[in-house]
Amino acid sequence: MVRSASKRVLLLMTALLLFSGCAKVQTDLPTTYGKRSGGAASSVNGTKALSEMFREAGYWVRSYSAVSPNLLRHDVIVWVPDSVIGPDDEFRQVILNWLDEDEGRTLVIVGRDFDAAVQYWDDVLPKVPAEKKLDAMRQRALAIERFDETRNTFAKNGDYYFYTLERDVPRRVAKNLKGPWAEGIDASKTNIVLRSKMKPATMKSLYANAGDSEESESPIELIEDVDVLLGTDEEAIVARLGSDYSANQIILINNGSFLLNLPLVNPEHRKLAGKLVNQCNQADYDLDQVAFLETDYRVPIRSADDSSDGTSGWEWLSRWPLNMVGLQMAWWLIVLCFALYPIFGRPKRLPAAETSDFKKHIDSVGDLLEATDDYGYAQLRLQQYQQVMKGDAVYRRSKSRRSEGK
Incomplete structure (x- = not known):
């Protein structure tokens, strides 16, 4: 079984994401989507907490911004695109070839149709003081507006070979959870927000699309079976494409409402994330590498390696x-x-300084006079010294008060 994320990560996420709005309104809320390293690791839409759960399970985790030969050497690829558009034909063909090369491989596709910034302001709004509430309401409205602009940029419906997406549906919260992943989960304590309807591909649609494409020899038999791992009201939230003849699989997830940094503060969501980590762990295969693919609407495919572990500088x-x-x-x-x-x-004892050396006294007085940066004052002091040494009278201020002389 997968252990939960470390206490340090969970405490950090809880303090940063939930309670930062209790005392003041945080207008500079980090909202970068789908990143796990660098400055975006603390974003409400980041994947740092999920990557730490994979690391706690014994995986070596790395981040990539493009498909490269080094990426394709990993056993598990978690694709968290900052776009509602699914895989295009070129990326789909690369993934199918990657699945056909070896056994025990898993591709996880996390849909974009969720923004944790909106949930953040929903959680913060009841906690802020009355004088800050108007500003918090304004920030919430701006977050909703930015998210709607992102969604409305693309078509309402899309066919991405592995699944179809229907976005012209009402917003809803899944409370009646079904499927193998629903076991041991208190659905009333979850907050899985759905803005679109994901329909996994069937064997009939896979072969139909393959027949229409130029790549008719795609190894689609590896993913011809569909299992709904988590659903609600006859709707799939998490689905698995696989086959009885192969240990490879594609995990389709409607959105990251239970996988991103802010949602993972919820203990029930961490249980679901743990089920995802367990699903990627093929018992008959020694898997130890997970790649997080972080892209936008376009997936760059390169022949050279492009990878990073973060921004540590080493x-x-x-x-x-x-x-x-x-x-x-x-x-x-x-x-x-x-x-x-x-x-x-053994440390050496340095010779003690001689205090009877009059030359040092002269040097010190000279340094003090030089520090005053007053040539006239230094000359006056030198003349007084010479008069004292000659025995001449030297003017000194009288110590008697004026009243005593009357």
Whole structure:
């Protein structure tokens, strides 16, 4: 079984995403969608918490912004596009070939039809003071407007080979959960928001579309069976495309309303995310690599590798040829630091400074006079000293008060 995300990540998400609006309205709310590293890791629409759950399960997690040979070496690909458009023909063919190359592989497609910024303001609005409520309502309205603009940019319906999407449906919250993933889940405590209706492809539609396409030899027999893992009211929320003849699979998820950073604060949502991690873990295969593919409406497909673990600043050590000599360089740098800076052996006692050396006194007085940056004052003090040494009279301020002389 997959362990829950670490306490540090959950506490961070809870404090940042839920309670940041209790004392003041956070107008600079980070809302970058589908990223797990860098400055976007703390976004309400980020995937940092989900990636940490994969990491806790023993996977090595990396992020990619394009399809590359290095991406296709991973066992599990989680695609979280910042677009309601599904996979195009070129990306679909690459995925089918990737599934056909080896066994135990999983592609997870997370739909875009959800924005956690709206949910954030819904949660914050009852908690802000009365004098801040109007500003919070304005921020909520702006978040809804931005999300609607994103949705209305594209067609209402779309056929993306693996599934079809109907977006001209009312907004609803799934409370009557069904399917294998619904076991052990308290549906009344979930908040799965649906804005569109996802229909997984059937075997008939897959073969029909394959016959119309130029790539008629696509290995569609790998995904000819459909299983609804989580649904509500005869509607699929999470579906699996697979086959009895292969251990490969495609997991279709309507949206990220239970997988993004803010929704994963909910314990029931973390249970569902744990079921996703378990679903990707093929028992008969040694899987240890997960790739998060972060793109927008277009998926770049490149022949060169393009990957990143984040923005730690040490990625250059993993590039050739530095990855071949990096450890040796680090070792010799450590030896050099120990040779130059630390003091080994018994510490030496430095000779004590002599206080009877009158030259040091003169040097100190000279430094003080130089610090005044007043040539006339320095000359006056020097003349007074010379008069004292000669025994001449030196003017001094009288200590007697004026009243005593009367």
